[in-house]
Structures are given as structure tokens and as C-alpha cells.
Amino acid sequence: MNAPTLSRLRDTRVTLSHGGGGRAMRDLIDDVFATVFRPPGMEDQARLYDSALTEPGARLAFTTDSFVVTPLEFPGGDIGKLAVCGTVNDLAVGGARPLWLSAAFIIEEGTEIALLRRVAATMAAEAQKAGIQIVTGDTKVVGRGAADGLFVTTSGVGVIAPDRDMAAHHIRPGDVAIVNGVLGDHGATILAARGDLALSSDIASDCQSLGHLMQDVLAAAPATRAARDATRGGLASALNEMAEAAQVGIEIDEDALPLRTEVKGMCEILGLDPLYLANEGTLVLFVPSDQAGAALAAMRARPEGAGAVAIGHAVAGAAQVRMRTAFGGSRIVDMLVGEQLPRIC
Amino acid sequence: MNAPTLSRLRDTRVTLSHGGGGRAMRDLIDDVFATVFRPPGMEDQARLYDSALTEPGARLAFTTDSFVVTPLEFPGGDIGKLAVCGTVNDLAVGGARPLWLSAAFIIEEGTEIALLRRVAATMAAEAQKAGIQIVTGDTKVVGRGAADGLFVTTSGVGVIAPDRDMAAHHIRPGDVAIVNGVLGDHGATILAARGDLALSSDIASDCQSLGHLMQDVLAAAPATRAARDATRGGLASALNEMAEAAQVGIEIDEDALPLRTEVKGMCEILGLDPLYLANEGTLVLFVPSDQAGAALAAMRARPEGAGAVAIGHAVAGAAQVRMRTAFGGSRIVDMLVGEQLPRIC
Incomplete structure (x- = not known):
């Protein structure tokens, strides 16, 4: 038997109602994203703690990138893997240890929900591999022709050790x-x-x-x-x-x-x-x-x-x-x- | 006489070359966004410190939202003001004091650079009013018809005081x-x-x-x-x-x-x-x-x-x-x- 959240979403493609802020949006988020990302807590905002952040002299690293690659899936990855790696790497090359990631999705009406599931799954897998947690997110839906399938924006937070100053x-x-x-x-x-x-x-x-x-x-x-x-x-x-x-x-x-x-x-x-x-x-x-x-x-x-x-x-x-x-x-x-x-x- | 960065960008509309990662992109970012947001430092990643984060028991708050509003400008605001307020408010309603914001722009080819300047200006003004700093960002350009003018994704980081637990x-x-x-x-x-x-x-x-x-x-x-x-x-x-x-x-x-x-x-x-x-x-x-x-x-x-x-x-x-x-x-x-x-x- 499936968990209740898995049975709610019966559609195979995204419709405008999945962006409306109501029940359909909640179902899409719960079913496709929250089940694989498992963000901590139920508020819109993640609440986070890491002891490395409280070390005297430690600094917080913060970065963001939007991803608009086409095609959405390609040999070696997809837009989701790209979004996780891109933000992890921005943090890493600055000398930060990547800790937390946000993920915001702009979805064109008509996009296959199966595609979203695949992208979410590769994101979750890559985040685990990179040792970073996807802790908060957002979805917006736009009408046909107002976007090209799917855009993903990830932001990352990490910690820079007190003695580190790469530039x-x-x-x-x-x-x-x-x-x-x-x-x-x-x-x-x-x-x-x-x-x-x-x-x-x-x-x-x-x-x-x-x-x-x-x-x-x-x-x-x-x-x-x-x-x-x-x-x-x-x-x-x-x-x-x-x-x-x-x-x-x-x-x-x-x-x-x-x-x-x-x-x-x-x-x-x-x-x-x-x-x-x-x-x-x-x-x-x-x-x-x-x-x-x-x-x-x-x-x-x-x-x-x-x-x-x-x-x-x-x-x-x-x-x-x-x-x-x-x-x-x-x-x-x-x-x-x-x-x-x-x-x- | 204009500063050198201001004289570089001669185009009136965004072209695909503004998204290519080269000189044209650098000019767009320097001229339209960096001049008004004044992010600290020159690396891709912001490096941040706030004493409130090191208080024992303090937690970091992290949130994200994409904005796809149409029309882009409307009585009382524009997509940029919406993006700043939306993320500030997500932090605030969780009991966090908003500190830092990232801003990622997905821009359709042909979008007027004057519009981008207006949006950036309202973002900077609203951020100042809200007491939050826009510290990092990204721009991507997609071809005509692949997005609808401009999408903005903001992520926010704030601090939740040790004794605060709103839920x-x-x-x-x-x-x-x-x-x-x-x-x-x-x-x-x-x-x-x-x-x-x-x-x-x-x-x-x-x-x-x-x-x-x-x-x-x-x-x-x-x-x-x-x-x-x-x-x-x-x-x-x-x-x-x-x-x-x-x-x-x-x-x-x-x-x-x-x-x-x-x-x-x-x-x-x-x-x-x-x-x-x-x-x-x-x-x-x-x-x-x-x-x-x-x-x-x-x-x-x-x-x-x-x-x-x-x-x-x-x-x-x-x-x-x-x-x-x-x-x-x-x-x-x-x-x-x-x-x-x-x-x-």
C-alpha cells in the first residue's frame, strides 16, 4: 500500500493549478519534492544549526545560481544534478564546506510529472553524495510558452573555517x-x-x-x-x-x-x-x-x-x-x- | 564623466551574449546589478559574518522563492520589490531577523535593459528599507519565447534568537x-x-x-x-x-x-x-x-x-x-x- 501522500497526485502533467498555492500545489510539493528531499520541519523556512558556524572567526558562505540548460536531461546528468553540483562547487572553490541548499523550481504547464520525479531523485542522490542537505524550496508554475520546461535555482550556505582566506x-x-x-x-x-x-x-x-x-x-x-x-x-x-x-x-x-x-x-x-x-x-x-x-x-x-x-x-x-x-x-x-x-x- | 563600468554596456536590450559567461555578461552584471547592490567582495560567493549567529542557541533561517508575476511592473511595486519583500517576509514570519539576500535573474532575450535597471533599483531600495543586504547573485539569459521577460529567485538567510520558537x-x-x-x-x-x-x-x-x-x-x-x-x-x-x-x-x-x-x-x-x-x-x-x-x-x-x-x-x-x-x-x-x-x- 502506498503512503497517503503518494496517492494524492494523480496527474501525469503539471497544470496551472499546481502553482496556485492551494491543495494541488501542496500535493505536488509533498509528493514529488518533500518525499525525496526530506526537509527538516514543516515551516516555509528552514531552521538550521551547525557547530562550525559558531567557531570564533568562522564565516558563512552564501551563493546562488539559476539553471536553464537545454536539454533538461543529457549524458552524465540532468538540470537537477547540475543545480546541486553548481552551487556546491561555488561554495567549495571559495574554501567553504557546503552545508545546506535551497531549490526553487519554475515549471512550464504541461511538463511531465515523471520528469520532475527523475530530476528530484538525481538532486537528492547528488546532495547525499556531496554531503549537503536540501532544506527548503519553492515551486512556481507558468503557462505553456512562458518558460521552457523547467528552470531550477539553487542557493547554498556553507561555512568557511576561521583560518581560511582564499581569493x-x-x-x-x-x-x-x-x-x-x-x-x-x-x-x-x-x-x-x-x-x-x-x-x-x-x-x-x-x-x-x-x-x-x-x-x-x-x-x-x-x-x-x-x-x-x-x-x-x-x-x-x-x-x-x-x-x-x-x-x-x-x-x-x-x-x-x-x-x-x-x-x-x-x-x-x-x-x-x-x-x-x-x-x-x-x-x-x-x-x-x-x-x-x-x-x-x-x-x-x-x-x-x-x-x-x-x-x-x-x-x-x-x-x-x-x-x-x-x-x-x-x-x-x-x-x-x-x-x-x-x-x- | 561616467565610471568605466557604466560606459561599457551600450546595448538597450538583452542579447544571448549577455548570458555567455564572458565580457558581455560581466558588463551587464557590473553595470546593472553590482552598482546598486554593492555586494561585498569580488568572489562568486559572499562571505558573511554577524555576531548574532555565534550566540549559543541561535539558529540560522534559510528560505527561497521564485517570482514569475505578470505584469512585471504594477501599481505598488514590481517583480523585484516582490522578490525582496517575499523572502524577507518568509524569514520574518518564522521569527528570524532577516540578514542577507541572494538574487538570481532569468532574463528573456530582448528584455529592455532599462527595465532591469528599474527592477534592480527597487530591489536595492526595498532591501535598504528592510535592513537586509543583497550579497550575491546570478544572471542567465534564455532565447526569445523560452521565458516571459524576467523571473527572479531570491533566497534569504536570517538569524533566529536562541529563545525564539515560532511554529x-x-x-x-x-x-x-x-x-x-x-x-x-x-x-x-x-x-x-x-x-x-x-x-x-x-x-x-x-x-x-x-x-x-x-x-x-x-x-x-x-x-x-x-x-x-x-x-x-x-x-x-x-x-x-x-x-x-x-x-x-x-x-x-x-x-x-x-x-x-x-x-x-x-x-x-x-x-x-x-x-x-x-x-x-x-x-x-x-x-x-x-x-x-x-x-x-x-x-x-x-x-x-x-x-x-x-x-x-x-x-x-x-x-x-x-x-x-x-x-x-x-x-x-x-x-x-x-x-x-x-x-x-
Whole structure:
């Protein structure tokens, strides 16, 4: 026999009444979201306590991201996994330990409730894996044509230990740049999944949570200066933002960049630059050279960092990113100016 | 001479490149949002500290809401004011002091940048009024037809004082139900603003932040059991949720309900029930009868509570809401079943 909350929701698609604030909305929330997220308490607001927050000098970390990826499901993940990983990673690269997540859903009328269940299930699974709890949420329904299926907005709260102060402006000439794995898989996967390029591919999104990886790196290499997840705009945009914030140059080595042959090939065919392809489980960090080995070893000890490599270093001089090419030349890697691929995350 | 960040953004409408993670996105964020929100620091993640969070026994409050209201601007507010007030009020009715807000924007390609500036300005103004700081945010752009202009998702973090424990299940028979002002103005305003009903009206949304009001009520009537803001689904849905959580009956008095003649008239013409109309600055709270006078006086001392009145009380018995009608009868006020008005908030 099903639990009473499971028998209430008989619809197979979302209707406007599921957004009306009444019984139908309550049923949708109870059945699809609350049963898998299991938020603490019954108020709209979560009430939370963690002893780490009361440590003298501890700070709270707070971040938010909306996700509008299309298609909603793709090899390696879906919009829900992306939303959990994206917010966990924003917290992690700032040196915070991720604690709590909120999730707000904007749903187009007609969306399949089975899809919502799948998305909620992947969110719950990924949250558990990342050690974060989804504690509060919201649903809104808009009419057909007023949204594209489903948008998810996650916000995250974490705690930054008293002695931790990671920031891009701390990067100094000589610091080593390290990435935890291959570049561009998410962007290439979404491109292929859209199907309108007649590309078939075995690539899957790198979508993964990096909270545990970052904690291990910080334990092994406590002097780590700064990290960024290389999402929209790719590695190139992350490095440019870091160079600008630190007012240092950054030199990377084309030969050192970890790229799958398939991703390279796809970029060559389509005239795309893999440095600008989005990643959803790949970060770049800068660490003083005497701790670079320790940081690399800590990364490689985890599956999320098995492919970790040093790709370059910071140098004195103008705040720009330069790449030594495979042919022995050197070129400026600028910030992305236009739009490479819309709705990548 | 303009600051450099102000001169960068020359477009009058949002294009897909403003969502691409590169230079154009950075310019949009710096120019339209960061200049008015002035978030602390330059990392993606806000790093926050408030001494109240470190008090022994203090808890953190965390809440989120997406806003999809149409039209985006209406008498008494816009989607941004609604987003700030909505999240501030979710924190406030739980007994938390609102501290920090995140704001995530999903923007349809073609949206006027001047509209974004107006929304950002009202958000900044309302946040200042409410004593909360907008500390982090995100923007995403989707193509024409993939969203309806602009959706805003706000999340809020506040602090609940060690001795505070407000929850609907604390409501006891005999407790007095109090509202801070007139009912249904927001719902009626949106209905009229859509224009397709050929209604003209002078009503404005009640959209306002209730954080200061709640702090004053809690100082004057510390035994206040629970409060809810009567948003989607109106007063009727808020009362039903509270009755269910507390397993008490709730009796309200039709004659006592504060309703504008205009709102009453509009409901009569359209066959709507004002008890289900949305409010965005109106809350209902339950307080033991010996502190009801103090709670009312504290509310009436503030502009947001000038129209405060007692509307009924909790009674022993089945968890349902009953209304004594103006004609001397009594009827059950059930939870909203269908959809009264889509995209009200």
C-alpha cells in the first residue's frame, strides 16, 4: 500500500493549478519534492544549526545560481544534478564546506510529472553524495510558452573555517595552476545532445560535486591561494577573471591541457575553442610551487581528481592569459566576447 | 564623466551574449546589478559574518522563492520589490531577523535593459528599507519565447534568537488571530493591471517588508505562537495550513475581515472569494489572548500595521477553518483546490 501522500497526485502533467498555492500545489510539493528531499520541519523556512558556524572567526558562505540548460536531461546528468553540483562547487572553490541548499523550481504547464520525479531523485542522490542537505524550496508554475520546461535555482550556505582566506587577488607570480581533470566535456556533451548538429558522441558531462576534493586539497596544500570552477565561459574566462583580480599574468601550456580526442575533434569540426567550453565538475586552482605536488597528489587520490595536472603558472606582468602553443608560439587567451553556446547550464 | 563600468554596456536590450559567461555578461552584471547592490567582495560567493549567529542557541533561517508575476511592473511595486519583500517576509514570519539576500535573474532575450535597471533599483531600495543586504547573485539569459521577460529567485538567510520558537503547531485553542491590514490588495491589483478584464481601479499592491513589524510584535508579545504571510492562496490557505499543523479549529468573523470596498466589489463582479486573493505585505499571526492587545498595539504603531485587527481565534476540535458570515450563518473555508489566478507572485 502506498503512503497517503503518494496517492494524492494523480496527474501525469503539471497544470496551472499546481502553482496556485492551494491543495494541488501542496500535493505536488509533498509528493514529488518533500518525499525525496526530506526537509527538516514543516515551516516555509528552514531552521538550521551547525557547530562550525559558531567557531570564533568562522564565516558563512552564501551563493546562488539559476539553471536553464537545454536539454533538461543529457549524458552524465540532468538540470537537477547540475543545480546541486553548481552551487556546491561555488561554495567549495571559495574554501567553504557546503552545508545546506535551497531549490526553487519554475515549471512550464504541461511538463511531465515523471520528469520532475527523475530530476528530484538525481538532486537528492547528488546532495547525499556531496554531503549537503536540501532544506527548503519553492515551486512556481507558468503557462505553456512562458518558460521552457523547467528552470531550477539553487542557493547554498556553507561555512568557511576561521583560518581560511582564499581569493583570486592572493595569487602571486610563481604559483602553479592545476586543473582536476579533462576540459570541455560538459559543453561538448550539451552540444551533441541537442542533436541539431548531427553529431553522435560517447562523451558525457563532467557534472560532479567538488566539495570533498577541495577539502582534501586544502588539508594537503593549506596555502592554496584561490580556485574557480570553469563553468560558463570555460577555463579561459576563469583564468582571465583570476588574472584581473590578482593583477598578474597567467601562462598556460597547450600541450599540458587535458582534452579528450573526441572533444578536440568536435571543436575542430565546429570551429570552437575548447578553452571556452563549459565544465561542470572541473576547477582550476593556484597553489604556491612548494605545495603543488601535495595538491596534485591529494586530487589524484580521489575519482574527481584522477586526471589532475599542472597546466601553467602565474607570472609577473600585465593581467592577461597567454598560452604557449603546441607549435612553439604564444597567443593571448582573451575573455569570451560573444556567445559560444547559449543555455549550457 | 561616467565610471568605466557604466560606459561599457551600450546595448538597450538583452542579447544571448549577455548570458555567455564572458565580457558581455560581466558588463551587464557590473553595470546593472553590482552598482546598486554593492555586494561585498569580488568572489562568486559572499562571505558573511554577524555576531548574532555565534550566540549559543541561535539558529540560522534559510528560505527561497521564485517570482514569475505578470505584469512585471504594477501599481505598488514590481517583480523585484516582490522578490525582496517575499523572502524577507518568509524569514520574518518564522521569527528570524532577516540578514542577507541572494538574487538570481532569468532574463528573456530582448528584455529592455532599462527595465532591469528599474527592477534592480527597487530591489536595492526595498532591501535598504528592510535592513537586509543583497550579497550575491546570478544572471542567465534564455532565447526569445523560452521565458516571459524576467523571473527572479531570491533566497534569504536570517538569524533566529536562541529563545525564539515560532511554529504553527504551537497554536492552542483560545489564541487570537490577528492580521496587520487589509486583505486581497495584491491579487486585485494584479488582476486589474493585466487589463484583459476592462477593470480600472485605484488599488495598489500591499507589497511591503514585514521584518521590522515582526520584530516589534515579538518584543511586545513574546509568546506569539506562529505567523504566516498570506501570499498565494490568500488568508484561507494560510489559516488552513496552520489549522492542520496545530490540529485545532480556527473560527474567523466575516464582519471583522478588513477589506476595501473596491476589492469586495471586484470580487463580487468576478465571482472571486477575497479570502483566496494573494497578499504580499499581509500576515496573520496567533497570539495567546493575554498578549493580543500588546501585539495589536505594536502593529498599529507602525505604518505596515496601521490597519491591524483581530479576525478570530483558535478553537478545540477538528482541524478546519470556519467563518461566521455577516448573515449569522457559518461556513467552512476550505483550502483552495484549483487555481484562482496564475502568476500572481
